[in-house]
Amino acid sequence: MTVLITNIGELTTNVRSADGDPTGTLHDAAVLIDDGRIVWVGAAADAPQADETDDAGGAAVIPGFVDSHSHLVFGGDRAVEFEARMAGQKYAAGGIRSTVAATRAATDDELRARLRGFIEELRAQGTTTVEIKSGYGLSVVDEERLVRLAAEVTPEVTFLGAHVVPAEYADRGDEYVDLVTGPMLDACAPHAKWIDVFCETGAFSVEQSRRVLEAGIARGLAPRVHASQLGPGDGVRLAVELGAASIDHGTYLTDADVEALAGSDTVLTLLPGVEFSTRQPYPDARRLIDAGVTVALACDTNPGSSFTSSMPFCIAVAVRDMGMTPAEAVWAATAGGAAALRRDDVGVIAPGYRADLVLLKAPTRIHLAYRPGVPLVDQVWKDGVVVA
Numbered sequence: 001m002t003v004l005i006t007n008i009g010e011l012t013t014n015v016r017s018a019d020g021d022p023t024g025t026l027h028d029a030a031v032l033i034d035d036g037r038i039v040w041v042g043a044a045a046d047a048p049q050a051d052e053t054d055d056a057g058g059a060a061v062i063p064g065f066v067d068s069h070s071h072l073v074f075g076g077d078r079a080v081e082f083e084a085r086m087a088g089q090k091y092a093a094g095g096i097r098s099t100v101a102a103t104r105a106a107t108d109d110e111l112r113a114r115l116r117g118f119i120e121e122l123r124a125q126g127t128t129t130v131e132i133k134s135g136y137g138l139s140v141v142d143e144e145r146l147v148r149l150a151a152e153v154t155p156e157v158t159f160l161g162a163h164v165v166p167a168e169y170a171d172r173g174d175e176y177v178d179l180v181t182g183p184m185l186d187a188c189a190p191h192a193k194w195i196d197v198f199c200e201t202g203a204f205s206v207e208q209s210r211r212v213l214e215a216g217i218a219r220g221l222a223p224r225v226h227a228s229q230l231g232p233g234d235g236v237r238l239a240v241e242l243g244a245a246s247i248d249h250g251t252y253l254t255d256a257d258v259e260a261l262a263g264s265d266t267v268l269t270l271l272p273g274v275e276f277s278t279r280q281p282y283p284d285a286r287r288l289i290d291a292g293v294t295v296a297l298a299c300d301t302n303p304g305s306s307f308t309s310s311m312p313f314c315i316a317v318a319v320r321d322m323g324m325t326p327a328e329a330v331w332a333a334t335a336g337g338a339a340a341l342r343r344d345d346v347g348v349i350a351p352g353y354r355a356d357l358v359l360l361k362a363p364t365r366i367h368l369a370y371r372p373g374v375p376l377v378d379q380v381w382k383d384g385v386v387v388a
């Protein structure tokens with residue numbers, strides 16, 4: 001059955017136009033969907049016949065958000081830690097351990113119910129593709145549970161056993177890396193697509209990170225890296241050397257890091273919710289984009305450093321505080337996220353792509369930054385079906 005979405009006031013396709021505009025914006029446009037895929041895009045006046053027609057009423061339509069970084073399987077929350085931080089306490093990687101205890105104590109059914117609630121929450125805000133990491137189990141049994149549960153709701157599952165060294169391995173980081181690259185990887189690799197590591201002071205050294213990533217690559221997982229969140233380090237160089245799809249955070253980048261990224265296929269995924277929620281300085285997205293780095297935006301939904309699941313919120317912060325234009329921020333939250341996941345079937349509205357679209361209660365995507373905090377997501381289509 002074909003469905004035509006017509007009378008679209010502003011359509012962001014992300015198909016680079018002849019004049020070099022990466023958003024490929026069309027006005028008075030229409031999109032034809034057949035069997036979950038986009039089959040035609042063009043001027044509403046030229047639209048083909050369809051079995052059903054859906055009138056967008058002149059609204060703006062964008063691709064569904066591709067959130068390439070989240071930690072949605074966990075127990076408990078850290079509201080009290082957030083409150084203390086807002087009263088002046090500094091964020092440190094060690095806080096992850098309190099979520100580990102709560103996650104280990106939760107049953108599969110409890111974690112699953114929570115996870116499904118988050119997926120609904122994301123969809124209602126326009127996210128149609130989400131990556132989910134493990135990293136709050138940190139034992140063979142618990143990491144296996146987390147990647148297995150994540151795989152129930154998304155194909156984009158990341159094994160992050162090397163999130164932080166658990167309390168029982170304190171001062172024995174290398175032994176913990178033996179566990180991660182051995183029995184834990186054996187248990188988790190069948191459920192995962194990606195291998196990730198937190199390469200940062202207080203988490204894992206660059207040597208340990210290399211061991212983790214190389215072990216994952218040897219098992220057929222593709223690398224991505226958390227790095228340069230709390231200070232500058234060698235994580236970016238390692239990520240680029242190993243051909244990682246993305247390095248995430250990148251709050252503290254040297255000129256050499258920026259140059260290495262610009263000359264690579266590695267995406268830099270910025271996570272504005274983290275700086276918002278930890279009161280760290282925002283990274284300068286303008287510097288990165290001007291240098292030719294491919295930038296993605298993601299929520300990093302997690303109970304410690306960024307408990308938002310709203311891509312519109314992240315877009316608003318990226319525009320207000322990181323120097324991105326609204327067009328760049330929307331691109332980064334859609335096509336940029338797809339690049340960070342090496343996906344060529346989402347993040348773009350063009351024939352052959354999945355019919356994942358968001359109708360906004362607004363005449364232009366600019367409103368996503370211009371009207372922060374206002375629920376502008378009107379209707380969400382995933383694989384050609386209205387899901388929110």
Ligand SMILES: [Zn+2]
Nearest residue numbers: 069071226300
């Ligand atoms: Zn993260």
